[in-house]
Amino acid sequence: MSEENRHHATAAAILPLVGGAANVASVAHCMTRLRLGLHDRSLVREERLRALPAVMGIVEDDTYQIVLGPGTVARVTPEFEALVEAETAGTAPVPAAAPDPGPDPVTADSLAARGAVLRAERKARNATPFKLLLRRIANIFVPLIPALIGCGIIAGLNGLLVNLHWLPGITSALAAIASGFMALIAVFVGHNTAKEFGGTPILGGAVASIVVYAGVADVEAFGRHLSPGQGGVLGALGAAWLGVSVEKWCRRRVPEAVDVLVTPTVTVLVAGLATLFGLMFLAGEVSTWIGDAADWLLAHGGAGAGFLLGGLFLPLVMLGLHQALIPIHTTLIEGAGFTVLLPILAMAGAGQAGAAIAVYLRLPRNPSIRTTVKSALWPGFLGVGEPLIYGVSLPLGRPFVTACTGGAFGGAFVGLYNQLGTDVGSTAIGPSGWALFPLLDGNRGLGQTVAVYAAGLLVGYVAGFLATYWFGFTKEMLTELNAAPGTPGEEDPTAPAERVAERA
Structure with a gap:
């Protein structure tokens, strides 16, 4: 079986065991897990799901998470999404009836995995609002990890070439490739923040882009000129969250006839001014403190x-x-x-x-x-x-x-x-x-x-x-x-x- 067919088969095997397309509310993935929002988790046939060769484990949290491993999950997810869309639209092929494999298998590893899920469920029920907030923040950054890894490896390769004085004509190009994403990461953070907290993603990106705009060097706040990138991802996160708050406020009060003009303008203007004359400076101070704290912790605590x-x-x-x-x-x-x-x-x-x-x-x-x-x-x-x-x-x-x-x-x-x-x-x-x-x-x-x-x-x-x-x-x-x-x-x-x- 080809790799493409194998991933399609994995997706096709998972879908009926989680209750079918009608039970799937959302589909996403991180480095190792297929994350599903399910309407009714009682429809999941968990023992059969665990018995699938590609499934390494199950984690129940705010989403139902199926551990498939790195690489595999990124290939299974689009196949799974396509099957969900096809089944929802009524165009999915009807698979041939398979013989009932009988009762769920009882093995030591499946029982061990069940015990792990029970513990995870108990801890999930005890989740505090602070922990839930941390998870939402994590959801903002998880989609950025593949780009961070790719750019990080290219940066490491470029550093090695520079140290060895090899290929001097290519190192500048590699440096640009490795640094481009990091230079604009604030925009992606802003986009994902708005999406996570229920705002318009592009408006979140627009507000966050102020943080990395070169022209902020002409703006003075708290007696000092700002620096492009000051506050970094923390500033972008705060700016986009503020933008979402302003946008939701406008949606509740602005008449529908002028909403398309007024809401985006007010959102970017109010959140943008707050970012320039407050958030960038404060986030910059927090970023500096985090760096200093990490250095102090390891220098003294070791x-x-x-x-x-x-x-x-x-x-x-x-x-x-x-x-x-x-x-x-x-x-x-x-x-x-x-x-x-x-x-x-x-x-x-x-x-x-x-x-x-x-x-x-x-x-x-x-x-x-x-x-x-x-x-x-x-x-x-x-x-x-x-x-x-x-x-x-x-x-x-x-x-x-x-x-x-x-x-x-x-x-x-x-x-x-x-x-x-x-x-x-x-x-x-x-x-x-x-x-x-x-x-x-x-x-x-x-x-x-x-x-x-x-x-x-x-x-x-x-x-x-x-x-x-x-x-x-x-x-x-x-x-x-x-x-x-x-x-x-x-x-x-x-x-x-x-x-x-x-x-x-």
Whole structure:
């Protein structure tokens, strides 16, 4: 089967299991997940969905999220959207009736994944307004990640060519290609902000474009002339949100006959003046403070700060809140050219991979979980952690905590080097693990930066492995999880995942 047919088949298999096109309210995707807005989640046939070969896991949040992995999700999503549109319009081909595969399969990995979803659901029900706001902000930046990655890798390649004095005639062109998006990122942020908060996207982009317009240098605010780009993405976000507020106010009060003239004009004028004479200056001060705070934290906290950041990142990933850090990363990249936080946070994935190897070795008589580990470990090395989190460590309980321990020690190692004066940063956001190597940058040369990051990964692997191997299981857990299927006295096979999680 060709790759195109395979992705179409995946989309076609998913659609009926989520209730069909009539149950789909919205379709979107991020780096690894197909995000669906569903009218009625009770129509989802979750066990069958999890059994699909392409599905790595399920996450229930404000949207129903199907983990497909990087690359795959970007190709399956348009196929899925086309099927939804065709079925809605009544033009979708009627598939041949397939034999009923019978009841949903009961396996250790599907039960483990179910346990992960139950925990995620409990945490989602406890979501606070602040967490929901962070998720909305994340929704603004997630669509920008592919461009950030592409431009970041090109910038890294260009820096290497410049340092080696190779191809001097092409480096200027590469610099323009890598910098063009970052120079105008405020416009895209404004567009997505207006879309997320219910305004007109193009008006959000228009207001945010003021931030990067060269002519703002002639405007004086708070006794100083503004600088193009002052306030960066934070200023653009605030300007577009204000624009949405003004636009909604106008829509409620302006007569329909003149709405098309008055509302856009008032929106851009009011939000634009507020941006020039307030938001740009304030956002610029906040951006400077974020950069200074990150430098101070790692210069003075070093290993301790890295330990906390690396150890707490997996719970953020579990809750889907890690994407709320994107504005901070982007602000640091705008200011210093790289973010020093991402390589430290990436150590969480190293701890997770080390823990997974320990789980594999500690459960020699559980082929189901071992198969899950083998299939999810390589994506884990490349920075895709959801399959290991939701399919292995989280439902087992203790291995999730020991994986966090591995990330903490890896983060402490990288943080220590930052404290000693070797900044280890990333020129873009998105990847982690081995996939972060092409994006590394720092203040001591690429070789030393790569060496420190690689050593940090090794520390994370080893610490996560040792913590999980020795402390990740109780004797009771090992006895139960290593019980051969069908042996006398074995307990009900429909409950081990939940039971083990509770005992952990």
